[in-house]
Amino acid sequence: MPVESRVLSENLYFSGLSLPELDSIKSFFSEMRAERGEIILLEGELADRLFFVAAGIVKLFKISAEGKEQTLEFVRPGGAINEVSVFDGGTNPASAQAMGPVSLYIISRNDLESILRDYPRVTLNVIKVLAGQIRHLVSLVEDLSFRHVIGRVAKILLEHAGDGARPGQRLTQQEMAAIAGTAREVVGRSLKTLEDRGIIKLERHRIVVTDKEALKQMTDARY
Amino acid sequence: MAEAPVIDRNKCDGCGLCVNVCACNVLILVDQVVTVTEVERCDWCADCEAVCITGAITCPFEIVIQD
Numbered sequence: 001m002p003v004e005s006r007v008l009s010e011n012l013y014f015s016g017l018s019l020p021e022l023d024s025i026k027s028f029f030s031e032m033r034a035e036r037g038e039i040i041l042l043e044g045e046l047a048d049r050l051f052f053v054a055a056g057i058v059k060l061f062k063i064s065a066e067g068k069e070q071t072l073e074f075v076r077p078g079g080a081i082n083e084v085s086v087f088d089g090g091t092n093p094a095s096a097q098a099m100g101p102v103s104l105y106i107i108s109r110n111d112l113e114s115i116l117r118d119y120p121r122v123t124l125n126v127i128k129v130l131a132g133q134i135r136h137l138v139s140l141v142e143d144l145s146f147r148h149v150i151g152r153v154a155k156i157l158l159e160h161a162g163d164g165a166r167p168g169q170r171l172t173q174q175e176m177a178a179i180a181g182t183a184r185e186v187v188g189r190s191l192k193t194l195e196d197r198g199i200i201k202l203e204r205h206r207i208v209v210t211d212k213e214a215l216k217q218m219t220d221a222r223y
Numbered sequence: 224m225a226e227a228p229v230i231d232r233n234k235c236d237g238c239g240l241c242v243n244v245c246a247c248n249v250l251i252l253v254d255q256v257v258t259v260t261e262v263e264r265c266d267w268c269a270d271c272e273a274v275c276i277t278g279a280i281t282c283p284f285e286i287v288i289q290d
Contacts, residue, residue: 036246057244057274074274076240099270100243161286170283173269184273204267205226207284 003029003105007054010078011105013125021119028111034098040081041096047085048109053077056102060094071185074099083130086112143182152180153190154218157200161209194218227262228271234279241271241280250280 005022008014008029014022031054034040040051043062058075072094075081081096086109107115116123143149156176162168173191177184191207194200199215201208209215228250237255247264250257250271257280259265269282 055243057240074244074270076274076276099274100245102243157286161288163288168286168288170285172272172281172283174272174278174281175283188269188273201289202284204265205282205284207286209286209288212288 001031001103003031004054007077008105011052011080012078012129013052013080013122015125016121017119025115025119028115029105029107032104032106034102034104036098036100038098038102039095040098040102040104041092043093043095044091046091047082049106050083050086050109050112051081051096052105052107053079053081054103054105057099058102058104059097059099061097062094070189073185080129083126087126087130140183140186143186149180149182149186150190150193151219152182153187154194154199154215156180157194157207157209158212158215158219225262225265226267227259227265228267228280228282230257230259231279231281232256234277236277236279238276240274240276244270244274246270 003026005019005026008022008026009017009019014025017025032051034056040058041047053075055077058081060072060075060081062070062072064070075096081104082092084090085092116126153176156171156179160169160171171179173187174184177187180187191200191202194215195202197214199209199211199218201210235256237252237257239252239257241257242250242252246268247266249259249261249265251260252258257271267282271280272282275281
């Protein structure tokens with residue numbers, strides 16, 4: 001399918017460009033499709049092309065030394081999935097996988113640099129996007145390093161659990177994140193950690209606290 | 224009947240991202256609003272909640288203490 005100016009205009013990099021300007025740069029792009037589960041990029045690979053999500057969702061993830069998968073982010077339409085490696089010339093910091101049918105717009109590094117030279121507006125937009133990502137990552141680092149998020153999540157579970165006489169409160173991960181003052185992804189990570197340690201069990205629409213004493217001790221956890 | 228993800232029809236803008244990511248294929252768009260079908264197949268991965276920009280679809284957990 002041809003690259004569409006309308007879809008490009010929804011990308012933050014090209015925000016504010018006129019239709020003639022979008023029409024002139026879309027020739028630099030090609031379209032690629034991926035099916036659910038398909039790996040688009042691998043962590044550690046060099047990148048000479050930038051991938052934008054035009055439709056669908058792409059998951060960015062890392063695999064730990066123990067073989068565990070850690071989801072970093074879901075990239076929605078309008079977002080780029082590997083700008084870090086394209087801009088700094090290094091390797092991909094994460095792998096990318098299609099969560100469902102996905103359409104991607106691809107541009108080579110050389111062509112991207114041409115656009116950045118010819119359209120200062122695009123350069124400013126890129127700087128804004130990268131600055132926003134840095135701000136988000138700094139907040140995550142602060143959360144993970146200093147704020148004992150797992151302890152706050154443990155506290156939330158204890159405070160909202162049912163006690164047999166009355167049912168437990170129902171909370172979404174987003175609600176837990178809002179209470180804990182952190183991001184949804186960090187809550188998900190904390191719940192997985194608690195499950196790995198055998199303190200809770202994640203079931204379909206239920207979180208079962210299997211070791212209440214251990215969970216209480218986690219409320220003082222430093223990591 | 225099995226529990227289903229909770230949908231706020233007023234918040235749903237019909238973007239279809241949740242349908243796109245649902246690996247169990249239990250979500251469809253009906254009149255531009257997400258609907259759950261064959262709820263027994265839903266594995267409660269909560270990916271639909273994670274990708275929804277408007278918060279229209281959520282997967283709440285009941286928290287219980289095991290005896």
